[in-house]
Amino acid sequence: MHSPPVDSPPHAPGPGIAVRVAAAVALPSVLLLVLVAMSWDPLVALDGDIARTTHRWAVDDPDTTQTFRILTDWVWDPWTMRALCAVAVLWLVLHHSAWWLALWLTATCVLGTLLQQGLKAAVDRERPVWSDPVDSAHFAAYPSGHAMTATVVCGLMLWLLRLYGAGRVLWRIALALSVVSVLGVGLTRIWLGVHWSTDVLGGWLLGVLTVALAVASYTRFQGTTRFQGTAEPR
Numbered sequence: 001m002h003s004p005p006v007d008s009p010p011h012a013p014g015p016g017i018a019v020r021v022a023a024a025v026a027l028p029s030v031l032l033l034v035l036v037a038m039s040w041d042p043l044v045a046l047d048g049d050i051a052r053t054t055h056r057w058a059v060d061d062p063d064t065t066q067t068f069r070i071l072t073d074w075v076w077d078p079w080t081m082r083a084l085c086a087v088a089v090l091w092l093v094l095h096h097s098a099w100w101l102a103l104w105l106t107a108t109c110v111l112g113t114l115l116q117q118g119l120k121a122a123v124d125r126e127r128p129v130w131s132d133p134v135d136s137a138h139f140a141a142y143p144s145g146h147a148m149t150a151t152v153v154c155g156l157m158l159w160l161l162r163l164y165g166a167g168r169v170l171w172r173i174a175l176a177l178s179v180v181s182v183l184g185v186g187l188t189r190i191w192l193g194v195h196w197s198t199d200v201l202g203g204w205l206l207g208v209l210t211v212a213l214a215v216a217s218y219t220r221f222q223g224t225t226r227f228q229g230t231a232e233p234r
Contacts, residue, residue, distance in 0.1 A: 015219040022212035029205040036142050036198055037123050047196040051128045055193045058134045065134050068188040072135075076185035078113075078149040085109045085153050088160060096164075101218070105156060108214040112152040115210065116145050116203075128193050137194035144195045144203035147186040151207025154178035159215055182207075 035043050058065045074080065085105065092102040120140040127141040139145070154177075161174055186200035 015216040018212045018216035018219060022209055022216060025205050025209045025212065029202070029209050032198060032202050032205060033119070033123070033142075036125060036202065043198060047198055050190065050197045051193065054191050055128070055130055055134075058191050058193060059132060062134075065192065068191050069135055072146060072185060072188040072192065076146060076150055076181055076188070078145055081149045081153040082109060082113075084157065088157060092160075104214070104218050105160075108156060108210065109152060111214075112148065112207070112210045115206065116143060116148050119143055119206075120145070125196075125199070128196060130193055133193060135192040135194055137189075141195055141199045142202055143206050144186065144189050144199040146189050147182070147195075147200045147203030148207040148210075149203075150182050150185045151204050152210050154182055155207065155211035156214070159211070 058068075089102045089105055092098040092105065117139070120142065123142045124140050125142040127137060158171075158174060158178055161171055166174070182204065186204060189195040189200055190197055
């Protein structure tokens with residue numbers, strides 16, 4: 001009997017679900033991108049109404065605003081999320097010798113960042129401007145880098161937990177933390193007045209699309225030589 005490949009996780013699913021998720025979010029992702037790039041009046045008006053309301057709340061509630069600044073700048077910052085991904089990569093390599101999976105995980109995070117920055121440059125949407133700002137941010141507005149990075153990293157971490165058969169308690173804790181993080185970071189960006197609401201929505205959609213396409217690609221080719229290294233076949 002042949003031993004299982006060292007780079008083949010024990011619970012690798014088929015690509016079907018990931019493909020369906022990608023198909024479901026692709027159209028709204030593209031549609032929102034087009035509407036934002038066109039500065040579609042109803043969308044711009046909605047963004048403005050939400051931004052003015054949340055900015056007023058942020059100015060009137062400095063304690064909550066300061067808490068949100070700490071969360072968005074440290075706990076849910078894109079570099080914090082990338083550090084989490086780096087820890088997962090080291091875990092895959094050191095504990096499972098899963099070199100191809102670690103490389104795939106790294107490549108997905110890098111490509112997600114490149115996509116995010118490329119769209120920012122292409123759309124070149126201005127951020128909200130206030131006479132009394134409570135926070136500041138750099139680069140263009142669309143899509144929200146915080147929202148997209150959190151979605152990509154949390155989505156990948158949840159998939160890895162499933163892939164390696166995480167227990168029910170661990171899975172539920174990770175799922176709850178991921179939902180809070182993804183939703184929370186998006187809401188903090190709107191509250192702090194550094195993003196329009198559709199920037200955050202776009203970041204979420206593009207993050208889900210990135211994860212779904214990446215998972216579909218990995219699961220589609222997981223059984224090939226490329227992802228099995230030189231290990232013997234099953």
